[in-house]
Amino acid sequence: MNSLVSYFEIPVTDIDRAVTFYGTVFSNTLERTTIDGVNMALFPVTEEGQGISGALAQGESYVPSKEGPRLYFSVTNIDLTLSRVVAVGGKVAYPKTSIGELGWVAEFEDTEGNLIALHSNNG
Numbered sequence: 001m002n003s004l005v006s007y008f009e010i011p012v013t014d015i016d017r018a019v020t021f022y023g024t025v026f027s028n029t030l031e032r033t034t035i036d037g038v039n040m041a042l043f044p045v046t047e048e049g050q051g052i053s054g055a056l057a058q059g060e061s062y063v064p065s066k067e068g069p070r071l072y073f074s075v076t077n078i079d080l081t082l083s084r085v086v087a088v089g090g091k092v093a094y095p096k097t098s099i100g101e102l103g104w105v106a107e108f109e110d111t112e113g114n115l116i117a118l119h120s121n122n123g
Helices: 015-025 078-087
Strands: 007-011 031-035 038-042 053-058 072-074 091-098 104-109 115-120
Touching: 015 038, 015 053, 015 078, 078 091, 078 104, 078 115
Parallel strands: 007 053, 072 115
Antiparallel strands: 031 038, 038 053, 091 104, 104 115
16 A cells, blocks of 8 residues: 655755754664755665655755644654754654554654654554
């Protein structure tokens, strides 16, 4: 079954700072590129091709915000992820909270001013 959502972009004002932040928080390497004059950093795609792909995007029409749709990243350990968020300059906006059988959620503000959410099945 295909997902209705196929791609996302997170607006940033400082691509270097954002690459460091997200690379540290999620322990991955983002691939830098420029597409149609927009500085971008692409999140890695799993070898299995599961999930959706996305990027950080710095350009005139990309304005970070705490408002609008909320993007949820799937993680194994929310506590560990939130500790990395704080260590690299982000802020916990909504602490780890149980949502019953659906797992756990939390939210953080990134270094660019976006509100991003986390989800874990195990906490």
